Amino acid sequence: MKEETSTKRRRKLQLALLVIVVSVIVVVPMVSIHGKSKKGEKGIITFDGLTRTYGGCNYAAIIRVDDLIVDNNFSKELPNTLIGKNKYFNNYENALIDWMLKNKPNVPLTIGVITGCPSGNCSYYWNIYSVLARRGWEIASHSRWHVRPPRKPEDYLGSIKDIESNITNYSVVTYIAPFGKFSMSEILNLKKKTCVRVLMTTWPFQIRIPRFRRNDIVKIGFTVKLSQHLPWKPYLWIAIHMAKTIRGLLIVYTHATSYDWRNPSSLIHALAYTIGRLEQSNAWVTTPRELFSYELEVNSIEVIRINTTSFKILYSLKLPCNLNIVPVTLKFKVAKGYLVKTVLIDGKILPRYFNKTCKISEGPWYLVSEREVYVTLLPRNGEIITIISEGSKK
Numbered sequence: 270m271k272e273e274t275s276t277k278r279r280r281k282l283q284l285a286l287l288v289i290v291v292s293v294i295v296v297v298p299m300v301s302i303h304g305k306s307k308k309g310e311k312g313i314i315t316f317d318g319l320t321r322t323y324g325g326c327n328y329a330a331i332i333r334v335d336d337l338i339v340d341n342n343f344s345k346e347l348p349n350t351l352i353g354k355n356k357y358f359n360n361y362e363n364a365l366i367d368w369m370l371k372n373k374p375n376v377p378l379t380i381g382v383i384t385g386c387p388s389g390n391c392s393y394y395w396n397i398y399s400v401l402a403r404r405g406w407e408i409a410s411h412s413r414w415h416v417r418p419p420r421k422p423e424d425y426l427g428s429i430k431d432i433e434s435n436i437t438n439y440s441v442v443t444y445i446a447p448f449g450k451f452s453m454s455e456i457l458n459l460k461k462k463t464c465v466r467v468l469m470t471t472w473p474f475q476i477r478i479p480r481f482r483r484n485d486i487v488k489i490g491f492t493v494k495l496s497q498h499l500p501w502k503p504y505l506w507i508a509i510h511m512a513k514t515i516r517g518l519l520i521v522y523t524h525a526t527s528y529d530w531r532n533p534s535s536l537i538h539a540l541a542y543t544i545g546r547l548e549q550s551n552a553w554v555t556t557p558r559e560l561f562s563y564e565l566e567v568n569s570i571e572v573i574r575i576n577t578t579s580f581k582i583l584y585s586l587k588l589p590c591n592l593n594i595v596p597v598t599l600k601f602k603v604a605k606g607y608l609v610k611t612v613l614i615d616g617k618i619l620p621r622y623f624n625k626t627c628k629i630s631e632g633p634w635y636l637v638s639e640r641e642v643y644v645t646l647l648p649r650n651g652e653i654i655t656i657i658s659e660g661s662k663k
């Protein structure tokens with residue numbers, strides 16, 4: 270009897286939460302982002318700014334998995350707050366990496382790594398993370414010892430050092446605060462002494478700090494936690510819908526431990542389901558690191574009109590922090606009555622894509638959707654885009 274009422278109460282609570290989430294989401298203001306690019310004058314072809322997501326995808330999504338550990342013995346040797354609740358680490362971690370590489374080799378995950386290495390030999394996982402980093406996964410810091418704040422600088426700054434000294438030519442951009450909690454001195458220290466520019470927490474609304482410029486590519490994200498203890502499927506459904514509506518950012522996160530999942534295969538099932546949903550809804554599955562590059566690039570590109578059909582790109586950014594340049598997408602509008610025939614860059618004909626593609630490919634390529642033309646390219650200074658169309662206005 271007692272159990273029944275508590276289940277009922279829990280259901281009511283979940284329902285109430287759902288209602289709160291929906292109502293909060295509905296009032297979230299739209300964020301408009303176009304960088305400092307100049308819009309063209311009216312003509313057959315008009316430059317309409319840079320898109321906030323790659324390839325004209327509906328929204329950006331980050332899949333984040335926390336509590337990966339570099340040391341097999343971590344859980345046995347440390348008197349850590351994690352112990353007790355989490356009994357298993359490496360079998361989840363191994364299963365996760367294995368499954369992703371076999372089944373979703375092009376989907377990059379963001380992993381929050383606990384870098385403490387009490388055994389002194391953690392090269393096994395560092396070698397794996399190096400491979401993953403080269404494949405586009407983001408290796409985020411989740412501190413060294415996973416304790417509650419206030420944390421010692423050796424804990425958070427040390428973990429950045431651990432990652433950067435074990436993965437060649439890699440700078441850590443993202444810090445995932447353990448337990449979602451942090452002190453301001455910790456964040457200021459990270460900002461001052463490292464390349465960390467993205468702070469991830471567990472809040473349902475993810476605000477990027479520190480804020481660099483007014484035109485941040487994504488200011489607000491919807492965060493959904495995947496866990497067998499939560500009704501995460503309806504939350505995911507709502508969050509996808511909302512991220513799509515405002516063309517925003519969705520962050521899905523979970524733990525690769527027994528904290529969230531009965532066994533490794535239940536974690537894998539949830540991820541497989543989630544990735545399927547993201548792909549169906551045309552999400553650009555990306556990483557904070559990639560979004561950060563994209564944001565810097567978008568804010569550094571200027572497009573100037575040369576004549577009625579040609580535009581020149583002005584771009585001189587050198588990305589900091591060992592970041593790789595990410596292809597950006599420019600949007601043009603075509604006047605009524607005209608059809609796009611060909612798109613050229615520096616006189617070379619681009620391949621045309623017929624569907625939105627939300628997996629990063631280098632480009633350049635173009636896509637026509639009704640009267641919009643999306644051109645995706647790795648920006649270079651002085652490149653000239655020419656859009657040739659036919660037809661005439663009556």
Ligand SMILES: [Zn+2]
Nearest residue numbers: 335336447448
């Ligand atoms: Zn954690």
